[in-house]
Amino acid sequence: xxxxxxxxxxxxxxxxxxxxxxxxxxxxxxxxxxxxxxxxxxxxxxxxxxxxxxxxxxxxxxxxxxxxxxxxxxxxxxxxxxxxxxxxxxxxxxxxxxxxxxxxxxxxxxxxxxxxxxxxxxxxxxxxxxxxxxxxxxxxxxxxxxxxxxxxxxxxxxxxxxxxxxxxxxxxxxxxxxxxxxxxxxxxxxxxxxxxxxxxxxxxxxxxxxxxxxxxxxxxxxxxxxxxxxxxxxxxx
Numbered sequence: 597x598x599x600x601x602x603x604x605x606x607x608x609x610x611x612x613x614x615x616x617x618x619x620x621x622x623x624x625x626x627x628x629x630x631x632x633x634x635x636x637x638x639x640x641x642x643x644x645x646x647x648x649x650x651x652x653x654x655x656x657x658x659x660x661x662x663x664x665x666x667x668x669x670x671x672x673x674x675x676x677x678x679x680x681x682x683x684x685x686x687x688x689x690x691x692x693x694x695x696x697x698x699x700x701x702x703x704x705x706x707x708x709x710x711x712x713x714x715x716x717x718x719x720x721x722x723x724x725x726x727x728x729x730x731x732x733x734x735x736x737x738x739x740x741x742x743x744x745x746x747x748x749x750x751x752x753x754x755x756x757x758x759x760x761x762x763x764x765x766x767x768x769x770x771x772x773x774x775x776x777x778x779x780x781x782x783x784x785x786x787x788x789x790x791x792x793x794x795x796x797x798x799x800x801x802x803x804x805x806x807x808x809x810x811x812x813x814x815x816x817x818x819x820x821x822x823x824x825x826x827x828x829x830x831x832x833x
Contacts, residue, residue, distance in 0.1 A: 600777070600780075600782065600787055601773045601776065601777045602784075602787055602788060602789045603725075603777065603784040603785070603787075603788050603789070604683045604788055604789035605789065606770055606773040606774050606777055607721075607770075607774055607777070607784075608683035608684075608686045608687055609683050609686065610768070610770035610773070610774065611718070611743075611770055611771060611774045612686045612687070612690055612718065613678050613679050613680075613681065613686050614676075614677075614678050614766070614768060614770075615690075615693065615714065615715065615718055615747075616679040616681075616686060616689050616690070616693055617669050617670065617676075617677035617678040617679040618676075618677050618678075618764050618765060618766075619693045619697060619711060619715060620644060620664075620669045620677070620679060620693075621669050621670055621677035621762075621764055622711065622764060623640065623644055623696070623700070624637050624640040624641045624644060624666065624669065625637060625640075625762060629700045629701075630699070630700050631643065631644070631647055631696060631699065631700045632644050632647075632700075637666055638666065641664060641665060641666050641669070644664060645661075645663070645664035647696070648661065648664065648689070648692065651692050651695075652688075655688075655691075657688045659682070659684035659685050659687070659688045660685065660688070661681055661685055661689075668680045668681070675763050676763055676764065676765075676766040677764060683789075684797075687722065690715075690718060690719050690722050691719050691722070693715050693719075694715040694716050694718070694719040697711050697712045697715040697716075698712055698715075698716070706753070707750065707753060710746045710749055710750050710753070711746075711750070713742070713746050714743055714746035714747055714750070717739040717740075717742040717743040717746070718739075718743045720735060720739040721735075721736055721739045721740055721743065721778060723735075724736045724739065725783075725784060725785045727785075732783065733781060733783075736778040736779075736784075737778055737779045739778075740774060740775055740778035740779065741775065741779075744771055744774075744775055747765065747767060747771065748767055750764075750765035751765040751766060751767050753765070799819055799823075802818070802819045802822040802823055802826075803815050803816075803818055803819040803822075805818060
């Protein structure tokens with residue numbers, strides 16, 4: 597009742613970042629997709645990045661990636677892909693991945709259909725976090741299990757293929773944390789992360805500068821000034 601998994605670490609930086617890395621890796625390593633027509637991995641990654649930027653503009657996304665390269669999807673020393681991004685950037689890209697999987701992949705191919713289904717159900721989990729979601733508890737429990745089933749199936753499908761093919765789908769321990777978080781009846785949006793880390797993000801936004809001198813004194817003054825502007829003075833009775 598006291599200690600719970602938080603969504604930011606279990607899902608945003610865990611399950612979602614894994615899925616985004618896996619799907620983006622699939623996009624840039626698969627030839628002939630409509631959205632990534634480039635002839636090389638680097639060219640297809642550039643196609644993907646240009647399309648993401650169009651998505652950002654159309655959806656008015658504020659938490660954006662600054663760039664996308666193959667190394668941000670899969671490091672040279674990584675066996676499995678995982679998108680290197682912040683939690684907010686991952687959240688913003690989950691609906692994008694679901695939309696493009698439906699648009700670019702062929703549902704008549706078993707692996708493609710499993711990817712489409714996995715991306716769809718993870719996005720439904722995020723939609724269930726909204727305050728407008730009426731049956732959020734049932735939606736979280738059902739969609740998290742359906743997502744997990746597809747990832748497990750994709751890993752099993754990959755293991756059955758030739759050993760020299762690129763490794764992509766992997767079931768990690770955070771999938772179990774994700775399932776527990778979505779099935780215990782609590783509302784994850786109420787404990788997205790612990791308070792110290794949440795305040796760290798707020799302080800970072802207050803201190804952000806668009807240009808000019810950068811040093812500890814100026815940055816600290818900027819943080820305190822903006823905090824005073826945005827925070828009401830407490831009333832002591």
